[in-house]
Amino acid sequence: MPVLRHSPPLPPVMAALCALLATGCAWTPQPAQAPVAQATPAPAPVPAPAPEAVPTPAPAPSTGGNVAGQARSFSTQHATYTAVDFDTLPGWSRDDFAESWDAFRSSCGVLSKRAAAWREVCDRAGRVDGKNNNAIRGFYEREFSVYQIRDDDRSPRGVVTGYFEPEIKGSRSYSPPFIYPVYAQPEDMxxxxxxxxxxxxxxxxxxxxxxxxxxxxxxxxxxxxxxxxxxxxxxxxxxxxxxxxxxxxxxxxxxxxxYYTRAEIETKGAPNARVIAFVDNASALYEMQVQGSGRIRLPGGEMIHVGYAEQNGQPFRPTVAKASTGRPKGVRVRGSSIELEIDDDDESDIQAGVLTRGFTLARPIKSGAVAVPGQRATAPLSGSGIQDPSYVFFREVDKKAESSVGALGVPLTAGRSIAVDPRSTPLGYPVFVSTQQPNSAKPMQRLTLAQDTGGAIRGAIRADYFFGSGPDAANSARRMKQPGQMWLLLPRGLKVAASTASGVRVRGAGLGLPECLVPDEGSCVEN
Structure with missing residues (x-):
């Protein structure tokens, strides 16, 4: 991972002033200033439906840290969160909440086991009519407080990309052209x-x-x-x-x-890892590793569904294609974030490289055979030519599954599940995203569920829409690279960002602030 940059220390007087300004306090939410206007102005908000016979939860008393619904704003090392009203979200009143309800209930199945605040919210969700749009919207507005996410420089704008479930031709046995192994998690890791x-x-x-x-x-x-x-x-x-x-x-x-790097695995093999299948295209396999899941179609038509199992522990360093000017296309590293710049990708750019999750990846300069335990190479061993040291191992998933399973452990919902940086956006949580459709200025504003992550998803305002599987999904995902804003829904009374007393943000650097908004052993833990 990139090395985190540190800002020089401030003089004592300035440090004290910043510490004073960074101090949070309890509050009663007030109407917030509306966000930056979108391409299509939102119509007047629809009046909230009358509450059902479900009591509105009172925020829990603050006993340290910050409490959703009480704190007006709070920060982590990577992001700042500012409370707003639901009716300031662009497109909130127009969304079809029923489309995302099943995804929300799937998140509840995981989150209700982790925190009392979530358990209570999810219990009350069971009494909501999942087909009634007004009832669902009213539920969210009663149970949650909404916070706009800003990056460590207080900017509300980020980048929204897309991903999909790729399909590759393969075989259960080694037989040219099926020579590239799809490995399961190694037993010696x-x-x-x-x-x-x-x-x-x-x-x-x-x-x-x-x-x-x-x-x-x-x-x-x-x-x-x-x-x-x-x-x-x-x-x-x-x-x-x-x-x-x-x-x-x-x-x-x-x-x-x-653990072995990609180059070592490809030139020496992974004798302690089971081979799930062999595929015929090294670049397609790498794209599947970047996506985190995929399907392998066997010669007889049978389909193998694979999902992320493990990674070799090496940093994600993709070989990015260069523009005609010679500079890498649309990506830079700042601190512990991978920042994507909005650029004008056209058909020639797409043909020149593999466009995936916002990156235009350079095609391998060379491509030779990779080592497979027990098999003789059909060409001189030179590896795939992919320079990224990271390597993803897969597991077979239920053949009956209709969709990929994300990092949260639940099936992804096309158009409603997103991949996020779990340091800033906890897995499982509802996130309202305002962006534009692929290669279009038409607004795309909807409630999503943060149910996945990935090595390429680093940054506070960074969302990756899951478009599903098939050619149409692939076409949309590869062309999705748009500016966007994000708002996080937090259950009222949930404790978040328990910063130290000396926590302060200075010129984009978080000093004494937590790294994770909500620590989770499976996705983000404090150092």
Missing amino acids: LFLDARAIPAGAKGTVVGEVQGRNVTIRRGLSTREMGSAGFYTLDLTGLNRDALDRRVRLRADGRRLLP
Whole structure:
């Protein structure tokens, strides 16, 4: 992952002033200033329906941190959240909420097990008529507070892209042209919690392997270090920036090393990983890895559905195509975010590279055979020519599933599920997105559910629409790269962004602020 930049310290007087300004307080929401006008002005808001026989929840008393519905604004390292009224959301009154209701209920199945505030909200959702648009809108307005997301520079504008479920031709057995393996999660992959590495520790430490987990051990005698289960681990070069704070490792003799890079997997094979299938196109396989799921059509017509299982722990560094000026097309790295610039992609750009999730990926310059355990290469081993060190492993999913399963663990809904950066937008939460349709100025404003993520999705105001599967979905997703704004719906009374007393934002940098809006062991944890 990119290295986070730090701003120089401020003079004491300025630091004190910033700390004072950053202090939050409880409040009663008031009408907020309307956001920037959209291409198509929103009509007068439809009056909210009369409440059902369901009591409006009272916000829980604040006992530290920030509470949704009480705090007017709060910040994390990557974003700032400002409370607004629902009727200021462009297109809110026109949305068809019934289209997203099933997706919301799927999120409830996960979130209700994690927080009391969500459990109560989801219980009351069970008494809402899921086909009544006014009833659903009234439910959201009673149960949630809405906050506009701004990035660490307080800008409300970001980029909205699209993704889809690709389909590749393949075979269960190795037979040219089906020579590129689709690997399942390796059995030799080990995991170390990066938070367990002693602060300031450098050089070599001792790690104890128990099952798949590695524990840092200190104070061992020479005799103990020689026992089975203990390995040396060089901390140099470890990637500790994964959102789940897990370092992926492998054992090599009595040493622990970072797990294999893409180049190593392609030129040496992955003997400890089961091959799900073999496909005929290295670029299509890489696109499926970037998308995070896909379908493999076998010669007899059978379809294998695969979903994300694991990643090799290496940073996501795609080889981006260059414009005629020689500069990378529409992407730059700033701090811990991957920022996409809106550019004018035309057919020639699309033919020159693979357009996916907002990136125009360069086609491999060379393409040779990759190593497959137990098989003789049909061409000199040179790998796929893809330079990105990251590598995604898959798992077979239920053949009866009608859609991909996202990072939240629920099936994705075409047009209503989005992939987000879980540091700023927690998985499972409702998000209202205002953007434009692919290659069009026509507004696309709707309530979505944050149910997926991905290595290419980094940034506070960053949404990736799931368009589904098939040629039409692929065409729309590849051409989706539009400016957008995002509003996050938080259950009233939910504790969020529990910053330290000294938390302050200075020129885009969050000092003493939490990294995750809502910590979650499966997607974003504090360092």
